[in-house]
Amino acid sequence: MTTDELEQLLAQQPVSRLHRLAHGRIHRHFRLGKRRLIEALLRHSAEHRAGLESDLSILIQERPTPTGRPELPHKTDKPLSKATHHHGPIQDGEGPEPPTDLTAFLAGIGIPPPQPFVPDPWQEEALESLKTTDVIVSVPTGSGKTYVAVEATKRAIDADRTVIYTSPLKALSNTKFTEFSRLFGPDQVGILTGDRRDNPQAPLLIMTTEILRNLLYDAAGGEIDLRLDTLGLIILDESQYIADPERGVVWEETIIFCPGQARLLLLSASIGNPQDIADWLTSIRPTSCHLVQHHRRSVPLRAGYLHPNGKLVPLFRTVGIPKGPTSALHPEAKRLFAQYEDDSVRSR
Ligand SMILES: Nc1ncnc2c1ncn2[C@@H]1O[C@H](COP(=O)(O)OP(=O)(O)OP(=O)(O)O)[C@@H](O)[C@H]1O
Ligand SMILES: [Mg+2]
Incomplete structure (x- = not known):
């Protein structure tokens, strides 16, 4: 074309x-x-x-229905009897030849052309709310939660407050240490994990959540290792770990022991019940907690099916992960599933 x-x-x-x-x-x-x-x-x-x-x-x-939505399931699709199975390209009327390699499957996803940075309204809302309340940010992955963390940190440091940023993994803490050292300057950033202790007097300290919980325990027992009285902000990244059956208690205790004068900023792409957590924070903390939430994906998801024959095909007829009535299987995926079922019946 x-x-x-x-x-x-x-x-x-x-x-x-x-x-x-x-x-x-x-x-x-x-x-x-x-x-x-x-x-x-x-x-x-x-x-x-x-x-x-x-x-x-x-x-x-996709044929539109009277409601304007695609008509699914596809009533005129041929039944997937053995007679319709074939191993070559799919037939007319069943859809186009599907992408069969990863590059084609992921076509259209990539780094967008550079544009001037404009904060999204939810980012501004989170930063504005942090001036007066704790904040939970619950937005899809790749939305830009780091921007909120960085701007909030800048403001706290400008106001002569210290900041603690925690992540659930040592590897992620190391990555953030490198990233934030580049952004704020190496003298402004320190790290405390089970393996590393660099620049612990810096105004921005990166650590695993377990280390922070232990420091807060010690502080509660009178053993203060940090300048907790100047602490202005605690950022708990990947805070969906609060739901982890084994480690979740660490996040709960960190929140419970968080000094009253510090603001809490919880970041997550996947908390199932963020409003419940916000209500709980409001009930136990001196300030209320504001929830910032949206479900728009900046980075699309594509569902694919890797058939045992090595073919990678889109799982659904529509682009991306469909919701509701658009979730019809892609004709090629249907054919491969049916063929797989037939093969397994035959091998029994
Ligand atoms: N307002 C914006 N406009 C355009 N791009 C943005 C905006 N905010 C952040 N970004 C870009 O989006 C990308 C993803 O951001 P970031 O890593 O902060 O996502 P995240 O929400 O923390 O995702 P994850 O859940 O994976 O941790 C980055 O490249 C960042 O520069
Ligand atoms: Mg992130």
Whole structure:
């Protein structure tokens, strides 16, 4: 397909379909009108033409129902009897030949072109709320929780307060130590883990949550290792660990022992019941806790199925992880599942 043909085809599509196509490809596509959306898709397709065309043809083949949603399940699909099984390319009417290697499967996902940094409203909301309350940020992975942590740290340090940032893993603490040392300057950042103790007097200390819990225990017993009285902010990254059957108690105790004058910032992509945790914090801490939450994914998920024959195919007919009625299996995935069932019945 030439670029002109692709442009024409895109122009014939309803804008909702263009947004579905842009999801995961064009940063903040939902802000664009149809014309700019098409321009952005064409720009993007300069490098990822095959993936875009394949996803477009999948979307076009979805038949709309009176509700405007794709009609599923596909009533006219042939039954998957043995007679319809085949090992070559899938037949007309069943959909296009699916991507079969990882590059094609992941087409359209990558680093977006550079743009000026503009904080998202939820990031601003979290930072604003932190001035007066504890905050739980519960947003999907890759949304930009680090920005909130970094800005909140800057503000605390500017106000002559110290900051503790914890992560559940030594490896993650090491990575954050390197990242934050680059950002704030090496003299501003220290690290305390089971393996490392560098620059412990720095205003920003990175540590594992267990180490912080132990320091808070010691402080409660009168053994103060940290300048806890100047502590302005404790950031608990990956705080979904509070639900961990074995380690969760460490997060609970850290929160319970957190000095009253310090703000708590809990970051997570996957707390199931963040409002319950916020209510609990409000009930035990001197300040209330504000929940910042959204479910929009900046980094799309794609579900794939690796068949024992080594073929990687999309699991669903739609691009990304579908919700509700769009969750029909991709025809090729259906065929492979059915073939697998047949093979296992035969081998019994
Ligand atoms: N407002 C924004 N606009 C555009 N890009 C942003 C914005 N905020 C953060 N980013 C970028 O998003 C990427 C992911 O950010 P970050 O690592 O903070 O995600 P995260 O929410 O901590 O994810 P995870 O749950 O995986 O820890 C980074 O490259 C960051 O620079
Ligand atoms: Mg993160």
